[in-house]
Amino acid sequence: GAVGTRGPLPDDKEYVGFATLPNQVHRKSVKKGFDFTLMVAGESGLGKSTLVNSLFLTDMYRDRKLLNAEERITQTVEITKHVVDIEEKGVKLRLTIVDTPGFGDAVNNTECWKPVADYIDQQFEQYFRDESGLNRKNIQDNRVHCCIYFISPFGHGLRPLDVEFMRALHQRVNIVPVLAKADTLTPGAEVERMKNKIREEIDHYGIRIYQFPECDSDEDEEFKLQDQALKESIPFAVIGSNTVVEAKGRRVRGRLYPWGIVEGNAGLPLWGQGHGWDRP
Numbered sequence: 001g002a003v004g005t006r007g008p009l010p011d012d013k014e015y016v017g018f019a020t021l022p023n024q025v026h027r028k029s030v031k032k033g034f035d036f037t038l039m040v041a042g043e044s045g046l047g048k049s050t051l052v053n054s055l056f057l058t059d060m061y062r063d064r065k066l067l068n069a070e071e072r073i074t075q076t077v078e079i080t081k082h083v084v085d086i087e088e089k090g091v092k093l094r095l096t097i098v099d100t101p102g103f104g105d106a107v108n109n110t111e112c113w114k115p116v117a118d119y120i121d122q123q124f125e126q127y128f129r130d131e132s133g134l135n136r137k138n139i140q141d142n143r144v145h146c147c148i149y150f151i152s153p154f155g156h157g158l159r160p161l162d163v164e165f166m167r168a169l170h171q172r173v174n175i176v177p178v179l180a181k182a183d184t185l186t187p188g189a190e191v192e193r194m195k196n197k198i199r200e201e202i203d204h205y206g207i208r209i210y211q212f213p214e215c216d217s218d219e220d221e222e223f224k225l226q227d228q229a230l231k232e233s234i235p236f237a238v239i240g241s242n243t244v245v246e247a248k249g250r251r252v253r254g255r256l257y258p259w260g261i262v263e264g265n266a267g268l269p270l271w272g273q274g275h276g277w278d279r280p
């Protein structure tokens with residue numbers, strides 16, 4: 001999330017020493033910006049690119065501007081990197097999206113997680129080498145910080161490939177599983193049944209997904225309840241859309257259906273709004 005703005009220092013001249021350290025560190029990292037690398041994985045066609053676009057590459061956030069166009073670097077045949085610099089309230093974020101297109105398309109999918117695992121390991125090794133090197137100040141952190149894993153809404157829970165992939169990767173990266181294209185399931189019953197099945201299987205196969213941190217005990221009750229609800233809704237049911245549709249006189253990002261529109265809340269990415277779909 002965005003980093004809050006720092007209040008003015010009482011008097012910079014007097015205010016030197018130990019007490020200023022957090023502020024100095026804060027100011028420096030804000031100036032330098034942050035690196036965040038997000039990987040998306042899962043079977044082809046589950047809406048990975050669409051969701052990423054819904055989440056980041058839009059003008060939904062009015063105070064956020066894209067500093068440069070995307071650049072595509074091909075790492076291996078399977079893995080592509082999308083780098084985009086985002087600025088929000090003066091805080092810079094270098095966001096890298098690591099995409100694994102065509103994942104699981106081959107006839108034989110055994111070990112198709114291998115190039116992905118290798119990629120993650122390489123980034124770790126590079127960071128480790130840089131950290132032990134002389135030029136420690138200007139290291140770029142290319143480690144994969146999080147992997148959103150897309151699960152098909154059309155199956156009966158996890159597929160063997162999902163189990164294999166997550167088990168191969170769970171020690172290497174924080175996995176956040178999501179139920180893709182949730183609009184193809186009926187909100188409520190179908191979504192819940194599918195989620196329960198997935199949770200059971202994650203448990204049964206010993207897959208260790210990312211555990212969201214404990215909520216601070218001094219947070220207010222409302223926040224705690226929200227936090228709790230969010231944790232209980234894993235795997236998040238998500239819906240992506242690259243089209244803007246007209247809903248109740250407003251233009252929103254959503255999917256148009258004969259029976260109505262599935263829309264995103266103003267300024268919020270589409271993780272599926274209301275009706276039993278999850279919001280971040």
Ligand SMILES: Nc1nc2c(ncn2[C@@H]2O[C@H](COP(=O)(O)OP(=O)(O)OP(=O)(O)O)[C@@H](O)[C@H]2O)c(=O)[nH]1
Binds near residue numbers: 102
């Ligand atoms: N119903 C529905 N369709 C979606 C959703 N997200 C994406 N789609 C559609 O699904 C198709 C595939 O979406 P992509 O985003 O290209 O899928 P992908 O997972 O990136 O596919 P690969 O790049 O081949 O791995 C497109 O026609 C999208 O419009 C969703 O949430 N619901």
